[in-house]
Amino acid sequence: MVGGSIHVGKHQDDLREFVSEHHEALAEMPTAFFQVSLSSATEENREAAAGYVETFISDTGWHPDRIAQFGGALRFSEYGFLKRLMMKRIAKDLLEEETSTSSDVEFTDWNAVDAFAADVASFVEGRLGVPPDEAEPAGR
Ligand SMILES: Cc1cc2nc3c(=O)[nH]c(=O)nc-3n(C[C@H](O)[C@H](O)[C@H](O)COP(=O)(O)O)c2cc1C
Structure with a gap:
């Protein structure tokens, strides 16, 4: 799972560089990306937030299996x-x-964060073939 926030219309340089450098290795494993921004805090700016994700994907060449956008905090x-x-x-x-x-x-919808974490966990377990009785119960 890789995540970052938006500052002045951009993700952190280190984040972009890391993902660009390792996108081939990331493509071989189940992955997820989350983005935190103020744009995700309002309906009117959701498109801008989605645009930051699209730019990140085209800049890095990485296609995460799961993507989430969350409102951040001031x-x-x-x-x-x-x-x-x-x-x-x-x-x-x-x-x-x-x-x-x-x-x-704070604009973060923590229930949405929990739901994303649970979804990613079950997706990863499915991809790695973890039997249900060995999988951690959601929320832990
Ligand atoms: C200097 C600065 C610039 C920001 N610029 C943007 C922006 O251009 N668009 C946006 O949607 N959110 C912007 N934000 C909001 C952040 O994405 C949000 O506050 C997030 O929670 C920051 O997390 P961090 O402080 O852990 O990086 C900015 C925040 C800061 C502190």
Whole structure:
């Protein structure tokens, strides 16, 4: 499972480089990719979020078996002055409203994260031929 977040319209360079370099090895095993962004937090920006996934796939040549997109978080308490200012601007564009920087905001649907993890686990077990009685119960 490989995952990363979107910063200013892009995934982390290390993530893209790692996957580009190893896409042939990844193609030989069951794999999953998840992306975290603010764009996934609103209906209006879902297309943009999907576009980031498409770009990642075409840039790296890797075709993960399972893909998920999750809303992220604005952790203003951890940002320095410039990052806080930049994120306030990006949040205003994407959420179409002023966001107070005085507290952190989380947009992640953790039930969707749990469901994705369970789906990936059962897919991997199926591909690797793990008998059901040896498979970990979902959620552990
Ligand atoms: C500097 C910065 C730039 C960001 N740019 C975008 C962006 O262009 N599009 C988007 O959808 N989300 C953007 N986000 C939102 C992040 O994807 C989201 O906050 C995510 O939870 C960040 O996770 P991380 O801090 O662990 O990398 C940005 C966040 C930060 C901190």
